[in-house]
Amino acid sequence: MTHINSLLENGCNTDKKEKLCRSRGGESCAFDGAMIVLQPIADTAHIVHGSIACCGNSWEGRGTLSNVEASLHRMGFTTDMDEMDIIYGSEEKLLNAIIQTNKAVKAKAIFVYATCVSGLVGEDIESVCRKAEAVCGIKVIPVNAPGFVGPKNLGNRIAGEVLLDHVIGTGEPSLNSSMEAGIINLIGEYNIAGDMWNVEPLFKEAGMPILSRISGDSTFEEITYAHRAKLNVVVCSRALINVAKEMERRYGIPYVEVSFFGKTEIAKALRMIAQKLQNTEHKIQNTDRESGLSLRDKVEEVIAREEVRLAEKLKNYSHLRGMKAVLYTGGVKSWSFISALLDLGIEIVAAGTKKSTFEDEEKMKAILGDEALLIEDVTPANLRRLMKEKKADVLVAGGRNLYLAVKEGFPFVDVNQERHIAYAGYEGLVNFAEQISNSIRFFSQKTEIRGQGAGGKGQKPEYEIKNLQSEISINPLKHSRTIGAAIALQGIDRALPIIHGAQGCSFLAKVLITKHFREPVALASTKLFTEDVVMGSDENAIKVAQEFIEKQHPELIGILTSGLSEVKGDNISGAVKDLKIRNQKSKIINVSTPDYDGGMEEGYANAVEAVLESIENVPTGKTRKVTGRINVLAGSHLTPADFTELRGMIESFGLKPVILPDLSALDGSRQGFSPISSGGIGVNEIETMAASEFTVVIGMSMERPARVLKERFGIKYTVFESISGLGGTDAFMQMLSALSNRSVPSEFERQRRILVDGMRDAHFYYGNKRVCIAVEPDLSVQISKVLDEMGADVKLAVVPSYSDAVEKIQAKNIIVGDLFSIRGSFDLLISNSHAENTAKKLGAPLYQAGFPVYKILGYNSKITIGYRGTLTMINEIANLIV
Numbered sequence: 001m002t003h004i005n006s007l008l009e010n011g012c013n014t015d016k017k018e019k020l021c022r023s024r025g026g027e028s029c030a031f032d033g034a035m036i037v038l039q040p041i042a043d044t045a046h047i048v049h050g051s052i053a054c055c056g057n058s059w060e061g062r063g064t065l066s067n068v069e070a071s072l073h074r075m076g077f078t079t080d081m082d083e084m085d086i087i088y089g090s091e092e093k094l095l096n097a098i099i100q101t102n103k104a105v106k107a108k109a110i111f112v113y114a115t116c117v118s119g120l121v122g123e124d125i126e127s128v129c130r131k132a133e134a135v136c137g138i139k140v141i142p143v144n145a146p147g148f149v150g151p152k153n154l155g156n157r158i159a160g161e162v163l164l165d166h167v168i169g170t171g172e173p174s175l176n177s178s179m180e181a182g183i184i185n186l187i188g189e190y191n192i193a194g195d196m197w198n199v200e201p202l203f204k205e206a207g208m209p210i211l212s213r214i215s216g217d218s219t220f221e222e223i224t225y226a227h228r229a230k231l232n233v234v235v236c237s238r239a240l241i242n243v244a245k246e247m248e249r250r251y252g253i254p255y256v257e258v259s260f261f262g263k264t265e266i267a268k269a270l271r272m273i274a275q276k277l278q279n280t281e282h283k284i285q286n287t288d289r290e291s292g293l294s295l296r297d298k299v300e301e302v303i304a305r306e307e308v309r310l311a312e313k314l315k316n317y318s319h320l321r322g323m324k325a326v327l328y329t330g331g332v333k334s335w336s337f338i339s340a341l342l343d344l345g346i347e348i349v350a351a352g353t354k355k356s357t358f359e360d361e362e363k364m365k366a367i368l369g370d371e372a373l374l375i376e377d378v379t380p381a382n383l384r385r386l387m388k389e390k391k392a393d394v395l396v397a398g399g400r401n402l403y404l405a406v407k408e409g410f411p412f413v414d415v416n417q418e419r420h421i422a423y424a425g426y427e428g429l430v431n432f433a434e435q436i437s438n439s440i441r442f443f444s445q446k447t448e449i450r451g452q453g454a455g456g457k458g459q460k461p462e463y464e465i466k467n468l469q470s471e472i473s474i475n476p477l478k479h480s481r482t483i484g485a486a487i488a489l490q491g492i493d494r495a496l497p498i499i500h501g502a503q504g505c506s507f508l509a510k511v512l513i514t515k516h517f518r519e520p521v522a523l524a525s526t527k528l529f530t531e532d533v534v535m536g537s538d539e540n541a542i543k544v545a546q547e548f549i550e551k552q553h554p555e556l557i558g559i560l561t562s563g564l565s566e567v568k569g570d571n572i573s574g575a576v577k578d579l580k581i582r583n584q585k586s587k588i589i590n591v592s593t594p595d596y597d598g599g600m601e602e603g604y605a606n607a608v609e610a611v612l613e614s615i616e617n618v619p620t621g622k623t624r625k626v627t628g629r630i631n632v633l634a635g636s637h638l639t640p641a642d643f644t645e646l647r648g649m650i651e652s653f654g655l656k657p658v659i660l661p662d663l664s665a666l667d668g669s670r671q672g673f674s675p676i677s678s679g680g681i682g683v684n685e686i687e688t689m690a691a692s693e694f695t696v697v698i699g700m701s702m703e704r705p706a707r708v709l710k711e712r713f714g715i716k717y718t719v720f721e722s723i724s725g726l727g728g729t730d731a732f733m734q735m736l737s738a739l740s741n742r743s744v745p746s747e748f749e750r751q752r753r754i755l756v757d758g759m760r761d762a763h764f765y766y767g768n769k770r771v772c773i774a775v776e777p778d779l780s781v782q783i784s785k786v787l788d789e790m791g792a793d794v795k796l797a798v799v800p801s802y803s804d805a806v807e808k809i810q811a812k813n814i815i816v817g818d819l820f821s822i823r824g825s826f827d828l829l830i831s832n833s834h835a836e837n838t839a840k841k842l843g844a845p846l847y848q849a850g851f852p853v854y855k856i857l858g859y860n861s862k863i864t865i866g867y868r869g870t871l872t873m874i875n876e877i878a879n880l881i882v
């Protein structure tokens with residue numbers, strides 16, 4: 001039995017399996033855990049062999065930094081398995097994907113990950129990797145960590161075993177290598193936000209340079225000769241302790257466990273490492289020839305000098321002394337942050353242990369004493385209660401709690417893997433103090449949040465749609481159906497989407513959606529594990545839904561299927577029927593969202609369709625239409641602010657819109673925190689849609705739900721490809737005028753004149769500017785039409801998948817592909833935040849739009865429709881290309 005098989009069979013550690021491998025929810029899956037460890041090796045490619053959800057939801061998701069030029073750690077690679085791949089097998093496709101990736105990015109090695117779907121259908125990735133290795137002439141390494149085998153911790157361990165089995169000990173440092181002087185390995189340090197760059201110079205100065213980093217800011221080569229180190233330094237995490245223990249057994253390299261967070265811990269770490277090096281049987285030069293100082297002396301010199309500097313800098317933060325913090329790091333690092341907080345004189349009034357190992361809990365107790373309040377229950381409700389009861393000044397936690405803090409008005413500091421500020425080392429402690437201080441100061445201010453024409457050619461140019469989707473998708477644009485469905489259900493009040501699959505899907509989807517909307521979102525999982533996959537899991541869906549119904553009383557539960565549950569053939573519609581019989585209080589719908597088929601727009605429309613299908617039947621002839629009431633089915637391409645604008649436009653004509661879904665709920669106006677959605681359209685209001693006079697559809701992807709209303713209740717509809725731009729908004733106004741029998745209100749006449757004026761001002765900048773648009777089809781139609789009116793030359797539109805809307809995009813060339821497929825010379829790239837690097841490579845500015853947008857502020861409060869929204873967009877783009 002290999003080490004990996006042993007882990008899968010016995011858990012992370014055979015004698016303390018429940019403690020180390022326990023998964024009590026709120027964390028991602030083994031696949032994600034393996035990626036966290038391996039992806040920072042920045043000159044290697046990481047191919048995810050599975051459906052789009054795994055890579056689409058996670059790439060570029062961690063704050064790991066690297067100086068390695070290739071920067072492959074910021075790219076996503078996936079085979080994006082579809083239904084045909086599942087039916088006929090996709091080992092050949094995977095082989096071609098590896099070969100294409102090797103040609104495209106010239107990686108030093110390629111890691112290939114099995115995920116839930118490829119794992120379930122039994123793809124033999126080991127043999128494909130062997131074949132690919134022979135063809136490519138580089139190492140191609142299988143990583144067998146499908147999400148259903150366990151949580152993130154287990155995935156970390158599996159990745160460690162992969163390094164031991166395939167990488168460590170396979171190379172030797174070259175004599176010319178700058179690494180040759182290195183004597184220690186850093187294990188379990190991922191260089192989040194540049195943490196390691198605060199620490200590495202200290203080691204060098206103290207005469208203990210680093211040989212190999214596992215794996216932040218590392219190269220593949222340096223890990224191959226990690227077995228030549230004199231000492232392994234395991235950084236404040238037990239995730240890779242298996243690597244250190246095995247290297248001790250195989251190569252006789254001792255190890256120490258340290259933390260670099262906080263003054264106390266850094267000094268302790270430096271001393272411990274020096275001590276251990278002096279004790280080691282390897283010959284460490286004990287005295288520096290030039291300075292005559294021993295290793296220990298040099299370490300003391302570094303510590304003394306840095307502590308003086310630190311004390312000087314921390315004088316600015318002396319006001320933090322005596323303050324109180326609630327801490328929940330969401331991982332195994334709690335004890336090290338406890339120490340850092342104590343260094344700043346901050347008292348820890350409660351610390352979450354939900355995902356901490358047994359050893360971490362022991363360390364926390366050792367620092368805080370037996371009286372310490374260690375809490376298992378880190379639900380938002382409990383954290384909120386603790387903050388209030390303990391009169392805490394700050395919540396120090398993972399990024400997912402940011403929006404709990406923002407909603408409740410608590411000062412907050414993010415200490416997790418998505419953070420952008422380095423907290424390790426002496427400089428890191430100053431950063432930490434600064435962040436705490438800034439947040440406390442911000443929330444202590446009394447900024448109380450109260451209360452609960454021109455140029456358009458207008459004709460479709462000659463174009464050709466090419467489907468460039470090949471065996472490999474590099475830097476995917478695509479998002480899964482589940483993402484779309486989960487977003488749609490956020491626009492219904494007191495709703496809860498539950499993904500029926502392994503826990504990674506919902507965790508990663510939640511992180512991504514939250515990152516985009518900067519709002520807490522409602523999303524749960526049925527958390528399938530290996531035994532559920534083998535034995536059947538319909539009961540899991542029923543059990544999880546019932547628990548939520550009893551505790552949270554949602555008005556609507558949407559059970560979304562995943563690639564895993566669809567492939568294993570769960571009878572979810574049967575489970576939903578069963579649930580409906582058992583529960584009369586909550587409405588329950590089933591949304592089929594296999595992530596190997598279709599994309600975000602389809603999933604969003606599927607969810608709306610399922611909601612409309614659930615409207616009670618009205619006996620024939622009994623539906624009396626309500627004068628002036630119109631249904632509005634608006635697509636996923638609109639921002640939350642657009643939904644408010646849309647309502648305002650319609651109401652200005654005296655019409656009564658019923659908007660499904662109503663994503664204005666995500667515009668930041670909600671107060672408080674809840675595991676179910678809040679705001680948006682109510683379930684009772686949805687029932688009234690059967691009595692509306694007409695349906696207006698915004699975005700072609702929403703036509704199918706409109707057909708449901710037509711077929712069931714005889715409600716006619718009109719589809720607007722876009723309600724942006726002069727032409728699109730004019731047409732929309734005319735429609736509203738006709739429906740209401742009123743003329744266009746004067747405020748819109750005025751807005752129109754301002755837009756026309758703005759278009760004239762800006763059109764000088766647009767003339768023949770070469771633009772590439774890479775977003776979902778409905779948004780691509782909307783943006784390309786505005787650019788066409790402005791006289792820009794949309795040379796290329798890239799869409800993640802084909803739909804009817806693709807035919808309406810105003811572009812010379814259209815390809816179904818990914819960000820990596822963008823080639824050419826452009827003056828502007830319009831795409832989501834993932835495209836930052838693509839824009840840099842093209843040498844063009846990036847206008848961020850679509851999903852996800854998380855690298856700029858204010859996207860969700862931006863209006864993109866109507867005369868006003870169009871003008872905003874025109875000016876913003878002009879300012880970029882001027």
Ligand code: SF4
Pocket residue numbers: 029030031032050053054115116117145146147148501502503504505506508563564
């Ligand atoms: S749990 Fe979801 S994200 Fe994780 S491997 Fe499975 S399908 Fe992929």
